[in-house]
Amino acid sequence: MTYQDPTMTQDSALITDPDWWRGAVIYQIYPRSYQDSTGDGIGDLAGIIQRLPHVASLGVDAIWLSPFFTSPMLDFGYDVSDYRDVDPMFGTLSDFDELIAKAHELGIKIIIDLVLSHTSDQHPWFIESRADRTNDKADWFVWADPKLDGTPPNNWLSIFGGPAWQWDTSRQQYFLHNFLAEQPDLNFHNAEVRQELLDVARFWLDRGVDGFRLDTVNFYYCDAQLRDNPALPLEERNDNIAPAVNPYNHQEHLYDKNQPENLGFLQDLRSLLNEYDAITTVGEVGDSQRGSEIQATYTGGGDKLHMAYDFALLCQAHPTGTRVAEIMQTAESFGSDSWGCWAYSNHDVERHSSRWNLSDAAQRTYAALLMSLRGSVCIYQGEELGLSEADVAFEDLQDPYGIRFWPKFKGRDGCRTPMVWKSDNQNGGFSEGTPWLPVSADHLSKSVQAQENTPGSMLTFYRRLIAFRKEQLPLLKGIFELLHADDTHIRFVREHNGQSILCAFNLSEEEQSFDLPAGAWTMDSKAPFTISRDGAKVTLPAWQAAFAVTLGSNTGDSSDG
Structure with a gap:
């Protein structure tokens, strides 16, 4: 604050x-x-x-x-x-x-947003590096000789499809690219590379930025021996990071990312940040099997990242009360000094209102749940308007990821269409020219203009919800204690310095009720939901949330279970 x-x-x-x-x-x-x-x-x-x-x-x-x-x-x-x-x-x-x-x-x-794991193949560093094997930047990227049969040095795969290795005719070697072939990976084993990237961070800190979102922060180092990744058992595969049609999900990514040397670089980065006042970092952890553990490891101890997020709430799996409880308890199990940053939507995933097929009421309840979890929160432009995923025709696609895997995976353009400011023109007030992606006609009625002065609008709700969160210190910094969770209901307490707030969410179409824990609980009148109670009994209508506060410290649950 x-x-x-x-x-x-x-x-x-x-x-x-x-x-x-x-x-x-x-x-x-x-x-x-x-x-x-x-x-x-x-x-x-x-x-x-x-x-x-x-x-x-x-x-x-x-x-x-x-x-x-x-x-x-x-x-x-x-x-x-x-x-x-x-x-x-x-x-x-x-x-x-x-x-x-x-x-x-x-x-x-x-x-x-700092993208340190890789550059463009048009970056001067790579142009020099690929010129020959003896130049000053020859070792600035991950280069490797082919196997004797000419194939790539190992079985690593690109998230964007196909092998993670591209043959270069100048050096007669392969270079590593975890994403597009035009995005070669930097060699973090090289001390000069690490120092140069720290100098890049200093350049922006000196210009006054308040922090960095670190793209693919667990991809910085690869295994120095370039060992093959093992196959991932079928029952352990999921589409948290890559779409189900992508063979990237067939490997356990032990060696192409998540290397222990990464911790040393993050510590060096934190030392640099500590030279400046009130700077923060949020790291993107892309891993389907160990995301929560990596998130905790990278943010624990106070000497690496400030916060990080994985894709636990950014994936296709519906966030039932049971699942959200498991995610939070897993995060808590790795240490109280780690710090998550939770989100439902961003520029890489289908907008959550469409991904989970949420009604207007469900969007509001899930937004309140997000704002109540222990950690920081990211919301994505248009989320405050309740925007759905836009339907972008193949001929309008810009995203190479979507073009590669169409039609089973349509890429990321549907969440990247222009923000809608007005409802009275086809471009939504975004541009007087032709937008780089078409504005969704379905979005126009949800523009900022349409919602600005409407008391019951999604925009008004988000403003009220964020204001409520900022008024409740336990929601900002408090511990998390789970009271109850099932697929349709989750209830927990956040507590900080003797102040407690109970948060309860009905994630279903059916009315539900529960008993308040023992203690002097008061329904919070500032909360963006109006909920009734009868003594200790609280009734939650479909897709509603309740917040109760107390100055007491007793948060034991004497509820219905």
């Missing part, structure tokens, strides 16, 4: 709790799709500046800004060709500096 006194000067108003990130609500902006200020159909930094008042109105603490660096845009900015500049389609470094300044004036922090 940013603590501000009206008598403070602007500079002193930016003095921040160093733990502001703990319990923060972070709003992800995908720059290409937020607001176009030039009419070229692509969102930009000036457009984001224009829309900062909307972000501020939500009450969020920070913006996570997806990549805006110079890039050939084969993976839309996640293929970086210059870490220290803004791609002209998004603006200039001066625009970025203005964005930082304007956001800070509004009390919003800026977290930028």
Whole structure:
């Protein structure tokens, strides 16, 4: 939280709790799709500046800004060709500096997306590295000789399909790419590479950023011996990270990522961050089998990442009360000093309202559940409007991932269509030109304009929900104690410094009831749901949540079980 006194000067108003990130609500902006200020159909930094008042109105603490660096845009900015500049389609470094300044004036922090595991094949580092085997950057990327029969050095697979190795005719070697062949992986075993990436982080810290979202943070190191991954038993396979049609799910990824050396680099990064005030990090952990364990390991001890997320709530599996309880208890089992950052939607996955086929009421209840879990929270642009996944025709697809696996997997374009600001034109107020992806006609009726002054709208609900969360210190920083969970109901207590809040959620179409635990509980009138009680008995209508508070410390459950 940013603590501000009206008598403070602007500079002193930016003095921040160093733990502001703990319990923060972070709003992800995908720059290409937020607001176009030039009419070229692509969102930009000036457009984001224009829309900062909307972000501020939500009450969020920070913006996570997806990549805006110079890039050939084969993976839309996640293929970086210059870490220290803004791609002209998004603006200039001066625009970025203005964005930082304007956001800070509004009390919003800026977290930028750093893609350190790989670069574009157009990056000068790779161009030099691939020239021959003796140049100064020859060992800056992961190169390997072929097997005697000319095939790749091992069986590693790319998340985007096919082998993770690409033959290079200049060096007569293979290079590693965990994603597109045009995204070669950096060699973190090289100390010069690690130092250069730390210098990149320092460059942006010196420009005033408040932290980093670290893309594919568990992919930095690969096994130095390049050993084969073992097969993953059929019963252990899932589509948390890659779609079911992708053979990537057939391997146990023991050697192409998740290497122990990664901890040392994260410690070095944290040491750098500690030179600056109130900086944070949130790491993306892409692993289907050990995501929770890696998340806890990377954030525990106070000397690595501040927080991290895996795909436990970003996957296809429906978040029943039982499943959410298992996720939270697993996270808790790895240590109380670790810190998660929970999300349902982002730029990589189908929007959760469509993924889980949620009604309007169900979206609200799940949003309240998300805001009540122990950890920080990310919400994705348009989530506050209740947007569904857009249906993008094959001929309009831009995402190489979707094009590769169409039609069984349609890629990520459906969650990346432009933000809708107005309902009175086909582009939704996003652009005066032709948008890079078509605006969904189904989204227009849910625009910011349509919901802005409507008391019962999803937008109004999110504003009220975030404000409620910020008023409850136990929801921000408290411990988590599970009271009850089944597929249609979950109930738990959050407690901090003697203050407790009981959170109960009916995840079904049927009315449910429960008894409050022993103690002096009061239904919280500020909560975005109005729930009745009869003595200790609380009745939850379909898709409703209840919040009760007490100053007592007794959270034992004497309920219906």
